[in-house]
Amino acid sequence: MTDDTYANLDNLLRSAGIRLGRIQRDRLAWLVRRYGAPTVGGQHEGLRPGGVVILTEPPSGAAAELFHRSLHSGCAVVIPFGENPGFDFLKSKLTEFGTVSPSAEGPHELWWGGIGWSKLIASADGATIRPRIISYYPYGSDPDGIRGLRQSLDELELDSHIEPIAAELGEQVLCFEKAEFLARMWQRYSEPLLFVEAGAILREAPLLPSALGCDVALHKWNRWEMSSRTLYLGRTVRAERLLRSWHHLAASYPAIWDGYLLDQAWSLTSSQVPLDTVWLPRSYHAMNGDLGAARATILHSGQTTTTSLGPDPNFAGLVRTARRASRTGARDAFMVMTSEAANENGIAVILRDVEANDARAVAATVEAVTSAFAADCGGYGRLELSLCAWQDDVGAAREAARLARYRVLEVTPGRTIARNFFANAAADPVRHHFIP
Structure with missing residues (x-):
């Protein structure tokens, strides 16, 4: 341009x-x-x-x-x-x-x-940056499991790295071990990384993510459940931040499903930096038995069944509520801002009744709150802004703020936010109040 x-x-x-x-x-x-x-x-x-x-x-x-x-x-x-x-x-x-x-x-x-996706997939033909394809397999596993991947990489003349890793549970690789492998590859190589599970084969060069120039690209089952079977990381500081967050969470909770922890790392990172995410088409995450498997770019070895569509069905439903239309849920802050205040005091602003108000009014209030915090943080070191459509969302956001020991303010769209909004809040001893 x-x-x-x-x-x-x-x-x-x-x-x-x-x-x-x-x-x-x-x-x-x-x-x-x-x-x-x-x-x-x-x-x-x-x-x-x-x-x-x-x-x-x-x-x-x-x-x-x-x-x-x-x-x-x-x-x-x-x-x-x-x-x-x-x-x-x-x-x-x-x-x-x-x-x-x-x-x-x-x-x-x-x-x-x-x-x-037809127009965007066609644009991948002109991609000038080619990612390095990376994968692993547990020591002692069947070597035939990676033969198809190696052969497809050779035929497509793609740079790659596949290595055996010592999995703590034998042939079952934990989320921490996967994230740790990606972190090592990030340090070893300078080009973008495209991770695929070892049982996959590539039908054509997977150039779409690098052609789009994004920070991170992955596929979502059921429009919201994140999968780490195919994961692209561009060479950006924002992609590295996502990887580090995922690695940290996996180290803290090694037994939890990797897709859920990737979801949490994505939510955390996207609330703090402008993460440019691409949600890959199914052709980059096809499974055996898919109707479009013959036209897949990346074909995974697993069968398409209801049990493969996301996490362990025994995993607690309370902590995997569907992310609505790619919006951050009420339990996760939509946006996090930090200030130069020399303390760890935090304040949570809950913008309520979002569903019932004009989109412009909601947008104006978001801009007013963030601008006010940037102008005068009132001594608070951190702002977490949550958008809530329903009363249940308000309750979830309020409880999350309480657990973090944050001051809580609730505002409605269209409310006038003065530049000293946070200074006034700091001067008010009331722990929580609603501002209509």
């Missing part, structure tokens, strides 16, 4: 009242280069000519259906307020490509999707 094109994009965002951080703006510019000129708003008669459609208000019912029918594979949909549950219905009708999480300069989640 030329400087003029960037300027035009910035002018469009400014006129629409859309505030993006640098990483989010770069992702939007990337989409504009591939799909065409951006427009703001969902209303359109008939089939769209293509391009990027930026939605700032959630359509519902018939409007969402008409919007969906106007799209084709040459269109990309961008939602700059992706954290708002009002967009969930539309998201459920689209293919989810990725998200860019919030930061102080862009305090919203950027969601992007469309109609199928």
